[in-house]
Amino acid sequence: xxxxxxxxxxxxxxxxxxxxxxxxxxGSVQTISSEVLALRAGVNAAQVRKDLSYLGSYGTRGVGYExxxxxxxxxxxxxxxxxxxxxxxxxGNLGQALAxxxxxxxxxxxxxxxxDADPAKFGRVVxxxxxEPVSSLAEVLRQRxxxxxVITTPAPAAQAVADVLVEAGIRSILNFAPTTVVxxxxxxxxxxxxxxxxxxxxxxxxxxATPVAGF
Amino acid sequence: xxxxxxxxxxxxxxxxxxxxxxxxxxGSVQTISSEVLALRAGVNAAQVRKDLSYLGSYGTRGVGYExxxxxxxxxxxxxxxxxxxxxxxxxGNLGQALAxxxxxxxxxxxxxxxxDADPAKFGRVVxxxxxEPVSSLAEVLRQRxxxxxVITTPAPAAQAVADVLVEAGIRSILNFAPTTVVxxxxxxxxxxxxxxxxxxxxxxxxxxATPVAGF
DNA sequence: GCTTGTGAAATCTTTCACAGCA
DNA sequence: TGCTGTGAAAGATTTCACAAGC
Numbered sequence: 380x381x382x383x384x385x386x387x388x389x390x391x392x393x394x395x396x397x398x399x400x401x402x403x404x405x406g407s408v409q410t411i412s413s414e415v416l417a418l419r420a421g422v423n424a425a426q427v428r429k430d431l432s433y434l435g436s437y438g439t440r441g442v443g444y445e446x447x448x449x450x451x452x453x454x455x456x457x458x459x460x461x462x463x464x465x466x467x468x469x470x471g472n473l474g475q476a477l478a479x480x481x482x483x484x485x486x487x488x489x490x491x492x493x494x495d496a497d498p499a500k501f502g503r504v505v506x507x508x509x510x511e512p513v514s515s516l517a518e519v520l521r522q523r524x525x526x527x528x529v530i531t532t533p534a535p536a537a538q539a540v541a542d543v544l545v546e547a548g549i550r551s552i553l554n555f556a557p558t559t560v561v562x563x564x565x566x567x568x569x570x571x572x573x574x575x576x577x578x579x580x581x582x583x584x585x586x587x588a589t590p591v592a593g594f
Numbered sequence: 595x596x597x598x599x600x601x602x603x604x605x606x607x608x609x610x611x612x613x614x615x616x617x618x619x620x621g622s623v624q625t626i627s628s629e630v631l632a633l634r635a636g637v638n639a640a641q642v643r644k645d646l647s648y649l650g651s652y653g654t655r656g657v658g659y660e661x662x663x664x665x666x667x668x669x670x671x672x673x674x675x676x677x678x679x680x681x682x683x684x685x686g687n688l689g690q691a692l693a694x695x696x697x698x699x700x701x702x703x704x705x706x707x708x709x710d711a712d713p714a715k716f717g718r719v720v721x722x723x724x725x726e727p728v729s730s731l732a733e734v735l736r737q738r739x740x741x742x743x744v745i746t747t748p749a750p751a752a753q754a755v756a757d758v759l760v761e762a763g764i765r766s767i768l769n770f771a772p773t774t775v776v777x778x779x780x781x782x783x784x785x786x787x788x789x790x791x792x793x794x795x796x797x798x799x800x801x802x803a804t805p806v807a808g809f
Numbered sequence: 810g811c812t813t814g815t816g817a818a819a820t821c822t823t824t825c826a827c828a829g830c831a
Numbered sequence: 832t833g834c835t836g837t838g839a840a841a842g843a844t845t846t847c848a849c850a851a852g853c
Contacts, residue, residue: 389822391797395790399772412834421774424834425824432836440835441831457793458800465792472691479687481748482772482789527795533696551799553791557614557697559636567799571791574697575610576768576784577680578672580742582606584766584782585673604844627812639812640846647814655813656853 386456390430394453396420397427401450402485412443454487463488466525468540469532470495470503470510473555473573477529478506491523496536513540517547527551534558601671605645609668611635612642616665617700627658669702678703681740683755684747685710685718685725688770688788692744693721706738711751728755732762742766749773 386394400419404411413431417424431437431444434452438444454460465483467474470493477483478490493505494513503510511519520528528544530537530552537556544552551567554560562568615634619626628646632639646652646659649667653659669675680698682689685708692698693705708720709728718725726734735743743759745752745767752771759767766782769775777783 387822392794394797395787395793398793399787399790400774403773414834419774423824425826426822428835429823429837436836438835439831440829441833443834456797458796459793463796472687472694476687476691477788480788482787483792486789486793488789488792527792527799529792550803551795553795558618559615559634565802567795567802569791569795569798571788572610572614572697573692573695573786574701574703575614576786577678577698577703577742577744578610578613578674578701579607580766580768580782580784581673581678582609582671583784584742587780587782588765602844629812638846640815640848641844643813644815644845651814653813654853655851656811658812 386433390433391457393420393422393426393430394457396422397430398450398453398457401446401453405446405450408446410439410443410445411449413438416444459487461487463526464491464524465489465527465529466492466494466516466520466523467505467529467531468494468513468516468544469530469536469556470497470500470505471531471533474529474531475505477531477555478508480506488527491525492519494519496532513543516543520544520547520549525549527553530554530556530560532556601648605648606672608635608637608641608645609672611637612645613665613668613672616661616668620661620665623661625654625658625660626664628653631659674702676702678741679706679739680704680742680744681707681709681731681735681738682720682744682746683709683728683731683759684745684751684771685712685715685720686746686748689744689746690720692746692770693723695721703742706740707734709734711747728758731758735759735762735764740764742768745769745771745775747771 397420400416413427414424417427434456437449437452465488467478478493490506490508493508493510494516495510496513500510501512528549530540532540534556537558538560541552541560541562545562545566554570557572557574612635615631628642629639632642649671652664652667680703682693693708705721705723708723708725709731710725711728715725716727743764745755747755749771752773753775756775756777760777760781769785772787772789
């Protein structure tokens with residue numbers, strides 16, 4: 380009954396997590412209950428049920444959710460049906476790491492190109508492809524029907540790269556450069572700052588330490 | 595007046611973002627208004643003011659916030675005063691990328707060791723250190739007074755590594771392996787799954803595409 | 810006049826609790 | 832009986848709007 384509704388942002392951010400748990404469980408079990416799924420995902424069971432209810436009524440009362448079927452529904456709803464072509468701009472350490480990242484192929488993401496501004500890196504093998512000059516970006520993007528671009532350049536280059544990507548017609552950008560880039564409304568943008576993760580962790584650590592009274 | 599209160603989780607997750615903007619602005623201006631800070635951080639100005647009010651009343655009405663002073667207050671509140679020693683477990687591509695990640699040194703994080711299970715990698719230079727055998731983990735952790743551990747191993751090894759880390763007395767863990775690890779309550783844990791970022795991006799892209807009517 | 814700091818309102822998210830169905 | 836699906840309650844977060852202060 381909730382099937383047609385808009386999915387809350389908080390739910391969207393948890394669906395990939397459920398997907399991960401479901402894929403790990405797949406093969407060993409046919410069905411999974413909200414309770415088990417919640418336990419493995421580290422959330423509350425009611426939350427799992429509410430989240431999944433936004434996709435539709437895909438569970439069976441008294442039984443649980445059919446794993447394979449649920450995986451397909453979540454994938455469909457996240458827009459992860461087909462294979463997606465990813466290009467990586469910036470073949471430094473992080474770019475190389477992502478190009479050969481194990482978590483991509485199994486999830487439908489295929490790295491089809493990697494770029495860098497440094498001629499010394501041209502031709503070097505990174506993951507399933509080779510480094511190409513950033514000047515050929517626009518052309519290669521079209522040739523290989525790229526869907527998603529990942530920016531792993533140093534911060535000062537990020538905005539210029541984003542501009543070229545947008546100009547070349549890319550619609551999704553994942554930015555790992557530790558600086559904010561601005562894109563037009565029709566481009567989906569997600570920013571990830573690895574340094575920030577460590578800073579937040581520091582706060583958690585501190586707030587765990589402060590009120591401790593156990594012995 | 596709000597200075598002593600508990601800081602909401604949502605606020606904590608934005609403070610590092612403000613820190614980034616402030617550090618970029620530092621030097622070129624003395625003070626910054628909530629409006630400018632909000633614009634550059636991509637949030638609402640009222641939100642910036644409310645967030646900063648949890649730290650105390652550090653702004654000046656009619657003027658704004660003194661940049662250097664605000665940076666120090668945020669750092670202090672996040673527990674980022676001193677230098678923190680980071681060890682990286684798993685010297686694959688991602689581990690190497692993090693070891694030489696530019697975003698760490700300027701933020702007070704120093705990589706003091708890197709480990710791997712593969713003897714072929716022992717001694718290899720990664721960032722400011724060399725790869726050591728994971729069997730020496732506990733000993734090295736204590737020797738170099740490590741504060742934070744980053745797990746960049748393949749998924750199957752992550753839990754075992756986390757167990758060793760906890761046993762060796764580490765109090766903060768950042769896990770990049772695409773699997774959930776479990777640690778005792780007194781350990782601060784943060785999980786980052788790079789694949790999930792791409793999946794969420796796919797959803798955004800799709801939801802942008804769906805209701806479009808512009809021309 | 811300009812910008813902060815903050816109650817109060819609006820909105821979003823989580824959790825509860827139980828009816829409904831296999 | 833067991834587990835989903837979901838209204839309704841509780842809680843958290845965001846936004847508004849304006850008094851207070853430089």
